[in-house]
């Protein structure tokens with residue numbers, strides 16, 4: 001008998017829960033032979049990539065959300081609507097002396113109540129803490145919008161709509177889209193939102209009155225936090241910088257690169273650039289993504305001593321089997337990246353998706369002459385996050401069924417690929433998307449001259465990408481609902 | 492480098508970046524061409540998924 005606790009019901013945690021319930025079997029779960037408990041503060045699952053469409057009014061929040069409880073009920077998984085606050089990986093804290101997690105309820109009519117949940121295996125898939133507080137004035141509670149959650153995106157859409165109405169009345173507007181801090185990640189999402197905004201402005205017939213500025217911490221366009229991509233295109237080996245820049249020029253989206261946002265005031269963003277200069281830009285609408293940190297969890301040993309520093313990196317992400325030795329960019333290799341996502345010293349604790357601490361960035365780290373770090377953090381996008389969830393679920397299932405010595409499975413970002421499909425306008429006939437794929441996510445210069453497989457590392461713009469993005473929206477929601485044949489749909 | 496706020500906005504100069512030809516732009520929404528691209532994209536993603544899984 002084994003109890004598995006999964007913290008987080010996002011792309012990674014939910015994927016792990018679905019696969020684990022399939023592998024352990026509904027009958028064993030219902031009879032109490034094994035148990036899977038998913039702890040997550042939100043009652044709903046959110047297909048985050050489609051928040052971009054909510055952010056421009058092309059979709060409503062209910063189209064990207066669905067309730068988790070019925071999905072888990074059907075599969076014999078227990079859902080605890082709560083926020084994990086602490087882990088005790090050495091045991092005590094629970095009645096049976098096993099390792100445990102402390103949670104505080106956020107729903108199920110038990111708001112604010114605390115509970116201790118013992119575990120035999122733990123997956124931390126708590127995703128990011130949206131650190132708006134890192135930049136004064138940033139975020140939906142202050143002077144800029146976000147599309148990180150469905151409700152943030154709905155607010156952004158309403159504000160964009162007001163801006164468009166004002167332009168229809170003959171006014172001119174400046175719209176700023178991008179990254180709200182020098183260490184942000186998810187540049188692909190901001191890129192996608194910028195081109196969706198451009199499309200909306202054109203559809204509304206107000207593009208001429210709009211100045212659209214992409215403000216990014218990338219040193220070059222097309223870096224996407226993965227040090228850029230080298231493509232083979234029309235008989236040439238080219239770089240994503242040229243490819244992305246061409247789209248910016250074609251769509252007349254202005255770009256400011258290598259920028260760290262220092263402060264956002266009402267209608268003005270203040271930023272420093274890599275050359276150490278400070279600038280300000282007035283805006284009528286700003287969507288700036290926050291930097292991510294790990295969700296704040298404490299860790300205690302058997303005596304109640306705080307061992308948070310031992311389990312978590314200073315960023316708040318959980319340490320796993322990565323090589324965290326500090327090294328200069330030139331010495332980084334794929335071997336620095338984790339393979340099993342097992343926490344050091346604990347073969348029953350794993351961290352997957354955004355929750356694991358990466359060993360370093362993927363893009364070359366840069367500082368301004370003032371010492372300000374302006375370097376994209378490494379993205380952990382949907383595809384790798386899902387694969388990590390499934391991989392760890394398989395490892396745990398094997399340990400439970402074959403014994404503790406079962407060899408853990410591996411899914412290094414130095415091997416895994418990722419796809420980023422940035423739709424740049426909806427419509428089955430008129431929509432387009434910039435579709436990028438890369439293999440592997442972390443470049444491997446020993447295996448590939450350009451760091452990545454040129455067959456699978458591509459960038460293309462067209463309707464096909466838009467169709468794919470739309471199909472993925474429906475397909476992944478279908479899969480996440482655990483409907484018939486869900487497990488045949490790849491992560 | 493300075494502590495002063497500069498009045499200029501350092502907009503990236505993209506005037507030398509190539510623009511797509513009218514033919515390329517048309518191809519991006521050509522139903523025939525994009526249907527082919529759609530199949531190719533799906534095959535590529537499936538190949539990537541297979542390679543990723545093979546790394547275990």
Ligand SMILES: Cc1cc2nc3c(=O)[nH]c(=O)nc-3n(C[C@H](O)[C@H](O)[C@H](O)COP(=O)(O)OP(=O)(O)OC[C@H]3O[C@@H](n4cnc5c(N)ncnc54)[C@H](O)[C@@H]3O)c2cc1C
Nearest residue numbers: 008009010011012048049084126127189353354380381382
């Ligand atoms: C706007 C936007 C667009 C994106 N577009 C794409 C895209 O097109 N393609 C792509 O591949 N990726 C995209 N991404 C990235 C993708 O969303 C992430 O890679 C993915 O969500 C990461 O999965 P995760 O499970 O690690 O985190 P999440 O999906 O964020 O899930 C984290 C879960 O943990 C829960 N949680 C938080 N705190 C606690 C706590 N204390 N205790 C328990 N649970 C907790 C959360 O409620 C949530 O359920 C996008 C991201 C954004 C923000």
